[in-house]
Amino acid sequence: MTEPDREGPPPAVRLAGISKRFGAVQANRDVALEVAAGSIHGIIGENGAGKSTLVSILYGFYEADEGRIEIAGQKAVIRSSADAIGHGIGMVHQHFMLVPTFTVLENVMLGAEGGALLARGRAETRAELLRLSATYGLEVDPDALVGDLPVGLQQRVEILKALRRGARILILDEPTGVLTPDETDRLFEILRGLRREGVTVLLITHKLREIMAVTDRVSVMRRGEMVAHRETAATTREDLAELMVGRKVLLEVPRVETAPGAVALRADGLTWRDARGVARLKEVSLELREGEILGVAGVSGNGQSELLDLLSGIEGVQEGRIAIGPRAIDRAHPADPSEMRAMGVAHVPEDRHRRGLVLPFEAQENAVLGYHHGPATGSGQLLDLGALGAHCATLMRRFDVRPANPRLRASGFSGGNQQKLVLAREIEQAPRILLVGQPTRGVDIGAIEFIHTRLLEMKKAGAAILLVSVELDEIMALSDRIAVMNAGRIEGVLTRAEATPHRLSLLMAGVREGEAA
């Protein structure tokens, strides 16, 4: 099915000359797109390339300033999502729009109840749901509570919801962000099933692997413009990456092999409850050695953030112990982030907007966040603004932060440059232990290459690095060992050689293996 029809029906979707401007930002500029009926069409691009804006226009969230939309050869005016649904367009959002306390059936009915009394609509929906499940291989129990279902099944409910409303064109916006690799594979099976039944699928993603795995054709966006359309079979990841970024990029930085040294940090039996008493970490133990990168994999929200908070001193240890050199940290002997920094623990937090940076602060103020009692702020009683600016300028030069303006507010930098600023601040402290959370989230491919290279350099220099990431590719590319977290536990630790996507998937889903060591 990779060979699309050449002279068949008109394209399912045809966009011509679509432009959309938000204030000073041109989100879409003269975008053209043709999606063949019954194909899986990928749209790929970096953050801020305009993918989401484009599909939001198609789904009626925004109205284009200019341009023309045709659905199945007919000009369409789409001013609201109701219009879009009327044209047979369905959308599965990145963040699900489901009521967790409703059953699958009730969620699918929502917004299409069919009359004042529910009974008839319920019966009809149930019949339709069973038919759709059978046709597309979307098995799900209609009477299960949505909140009890795993994420992969919740996504199926979203797809069913769209199909129930007669969607013949299905848009999926970054659908794999919350899925394990196995769940992703199952989703792709479903998409192929939909294609077999003549549904047109529009897949929005920033992951090259997914484009290659499932699409027939791919369109590449960069800075609001459509830069290329390709037959997936006739292109390569490297080709697409170059189109996305506008220059050649190294997708995988060459590995650096080092012999791991002494244990730099040891955690023993960390159990931690949040303010509501919910255990977020359960009996977590790990060892981090000098000269190694220990990857922490897992679906987001399974305790990785809390682990970073504890190891960096942001949250206090409740049960268990952290040992860094001779210093043992436990409930009775807490260490705050300042003490952790003094012991050579640097932390690149997962959330640079809420943790890593004070967005209204100037770059030079952010360049000393956490180190404002250190030498970079000068030696006197008052802040030495000259020293602050010089320090920041050095960081910016070494990490290629653009624009290299120390007085610019942090909020004025792009995501990639913000992240480089945070990394520069932490890495330039030459820490013994580096905790890194989601180092490339929302960062463009060009910067990813740079960041990965820097982390491997740190490792080569003997630093002990703990890398938390939900991007499995990133974990696999950088880590020497991989710890997999699920529901607050470390389900297993694999060496890189042992870590196949399938084994990682099982651990991420909480299925333990006997030999995991």
Next chain:
Amino acid sequence: MTPLPRWVELGLLPLANISLAFLVAGAVVALIGESPVEAMAVMLKGAFVYDGALGYTLYYTTNFMFTGLAVSVAFHAMLFNIGAEGEAAMGGLGAALVCIALDAVLPGLMVIPIAIAGAAAFGAAWAVVPGWLQARRGSHIVITTIMFNFIAAGVLVSLLSGPLMRAGQSSPQTRDFAEAARLPFLHDIARALGFPATATPLNLSFLIALLAAFGVWVLIWRTRWGYALRAVGHSEGAARYAGIPVPRMVVVAMAVSGALAGCMALNEILGAQGRLVLNFTSGYGFTGIAVALMGRNHPVGIFFAALLFGALYQGGAELDFEFQTITREMVVLIQGLIILFSGALALMFVPALARIFRARAQ
């Protein structure tokens, strides 16, 4: 959105807001049958030109500066200190206790610094309690500081009608402090230097207020503590990540804020009155919120906002005096309009100005 040029944001925008407030106020004046132009002239002369007018204006300005600075320091840590009124009252109590206890035994030059410290310490202590309750117990500081205003007023009433009341007299005030224990009037200093000067309540605390404004600027923008304070205010998450002890910062920020509010007593109690009287705070603490808001929480802005409110107070009194139809309430109305246009509607002109300056930039 490209930001506006600095001079537009800090200069033109507030000016436009104030002009609009005066235009509307002028319309109201016209509505009751008086000439807005004439009223404006009386007000300006009353605030700056008449003999002694400037002294009175600056005397009021001093009060607004202390309370405005107090509110702004807390605000940099995202704390909305509504309690400047109560903290100022307690500051007055602190200053008065020092003076009453010591003005007979120590020379004035020693009593005054101790009395200043007493005002600051009492104000700080009164603000620390709500700060501590917020930092450690999660009680919202807006609620607790409002309550503390009432408690402070109650404490003063009970003390001034009881143990601190001047012997043999029934008005709620203390005895007069010894002359040497009071802050000197600026007209006395001027006369001592050989310049003729009209007697006004303006005293040395005006200069102390200017020093305090400079001190606040250094503290917030040039010290590590101020850096940490602003980090807490902008992003508590980032502050915790940076190892800044957020609860302690909250308590200390409230202490500094309360100390500044307490120093309002320097002007009223150690300066103008020379004794502790009831209700000397008369709303300056609340108006301080508007002053801080209008001054964009920057000492320079606060100085100009305080001057504006000082001029309104003094010029307004003149207005009340000159026109039969314009009453004290009319002046409060003008103040309200200024707060409305430069506080609540402060950003109303931003889109229009942005259009103008973007068009010019292109």
